[in-house]
Amino acid sequence: MSLIVQKYGGTSVGNPERIKNVARRIIATQEEGHRVVAVVSAMSGVTDSLIKLARECSPAPEEREMDVLLATGEQTTIALTAMAINAMGKKAVSLTGAQAGIVTDGVHTKAKIADLTPKQLKQYLDDGYICIVAGFQGQTKDHRITTLGRGGSDLTAIAIAAAVKADLCQIFTDVDGVYTCDPRVVPTAKKLDEISFDEMLEMASSGSKVMQSRSVEFAKKFGVVFEVRSSFNQNPGTIVKEETKSMEAVVVRGVSIEKNQAKVTVCRAPDRPGTAAQVFSAIAAAGISIDMIVQNVSHEGTTDISFTLSKDELAKVEAALAPVVKSVGAVGLESRSGIAKLSVIGVGMKSHSGVAAKMFEALSKAGINIQMISTSEIKTAVIVDEAKIAEGANVVHEAFGLGK
Numbered sequence: 001m002s003l004i005v006q007k008y009g010g011t012s013v014g015n016p017e018r019i020k021n022v023a024r025r026i027i028a029t030q031e032e033g034h035r036v037v038a039v040v041s042a043m044s045g046v047t048d049s050l051i052k053l054a055r056e057c058s059p060a061p062e063e064r065e066m067d068v069l070l071a072t073g074e075q076t077t078i079a080l081t082a083m084a085i086n087a088m089g090k091k092a093v094s095l096t097g098a099q100a101g102i103v104t105d106g107v108h109t110k111a112k113i114a115d116l117t118p119k120q121l122k123q124y125l126d127d128g129y130i131c132i133v134a135g136f137q138g139q140t141k142d143h144r145i146t147t148l149g150r151g152g153s154d155l156t157a158i159a160i161a162a163a164v165k166a167d168l169c170q171i172f173t174d175v176d177g178v179y180t181c182d183p184r185v186v187p188t189a190k191k192l193d194e195i196s197f198d199e200m201l202e203m204a205s206s207g208s209k210v211m212q213s214r215s216v217e218f219a220k221k222f223g224v225v226f227e228v229r230s231s232f233n234q235n236p237g238t239i240v241k242e243e244t245k246s247m248e249a250v251v252v253r254g255v256s257i258e259k260n261q262a263k264v265t266v267c268r269a270p271d272r273p274g275t276a277a278q279v280f281s282a283i284a285a286a287g288i289s290i291d292m293i294v295q296n297v298s299h300e301g302t303t304d305i306s307f308t309l310s311k312d313e314l315a316k317v318e319a320a321l322a323p324v325v326k327s328v329g330a331v332g333l334e335s336r337s338g339i340a341k342l343s344v345i346g347v348g349m350k351s352h353s354g355v356a357a358k359m360f361e362a363l364s365k366a367g368i369n370i371q372m373i374s375t376s377e378i379k380t381a382v383i384v385d386e387a388k389i390a391e392g393a394n395v396v397h398e399a400f401g402l403g404k
Ligand code: ADP
Pocket: 008, 009, 010, 011, 012, 041, 151, 172, 173, 174, 175, 177, 178, 179, 180, 181, 182, 183, 184, 203, 207, 208, 209, 210, 211, 254
């Protein structure tokens, strides 16, 4: 008998009717002769409203308490899904992250899985139960509730699939699979039949939130092949797996966009060894992640150092850098939001040239100014005005012939 791990996202369990739809799909999988573990998210909107509630009660809620609060979203769904299955005459049991054996480090709100021993879960499966596991949550060794970062139910599913050596891992969501770009932004985007772990990882970490990037990293590390597909129909989805030779024939697999970015410039910093180290050490010490970095050519012994980061971290980075600007002897700090990142991704870029040229030409024809550029082996990314990002995504998508 094979073992299938399924994950149903927030929209798929967004109301009682949808929970019953998920219950029917899980039962149908069991009736095909499989053992089933289903990981579920909080009902759509619930995590966001819990965050809002917290802010209404405290200007700076402790991260420990945030985790206790946020974990309730998924806990509601596991109970409701198990009830729905039981009401349909089958045996289901709900398990929290801790009950499923997910042990994490102590980094609240973005904890990493340290160990996963699904003893109870295996016992329930052996006893013929369908197991419904709460996504997004775990517990530290000393029994503190933790969460795994936004979108973290994907990670729960992949990690459980690895731990139970599942025969199949299916991520059910509200689109038919991974598309060449977010279909809500680029209407001509096409569903991909397959994509490599590396491409999926680059897409996820550059804004394609259809999969949480950490979950893809985990899947690659433990070789968990998975399928992304819709919970609203029976269409086959996208298989995410290790790169094959034939994948390199496609130069650009997809386009990603990431909004809510901000750019910070340390203006006219002295161009001498140690300046960049001081600036970025202060940012690291404040626990802020940054993205692109650009240092301009030096004029009269000074240079501008710019970097991008999430807009939400802007106030934090300004506070962290204020003393550094003084101590390195820079002229000042400039920051601006209202920018966004546009990336093209494909493993074929390793062996083909001309991708950047084609991307820049498409943007230029549309009159879209490029503010920053960065590249990796399989990605070219630019920063543009946020107001232009949808248009930029559409023209670049078109230029690479990715559309329908
Ligand atoms: P879930 O709640 O099921 O986890 P998410 O909202 O996290 O679902 O992810 C699904 C959404 O991801 C889609 O509705 C879509 O708008 C968005 N998305 C962004 N980029 C892509 C892409 N390249 N392919 C498919 N969907 C994408």
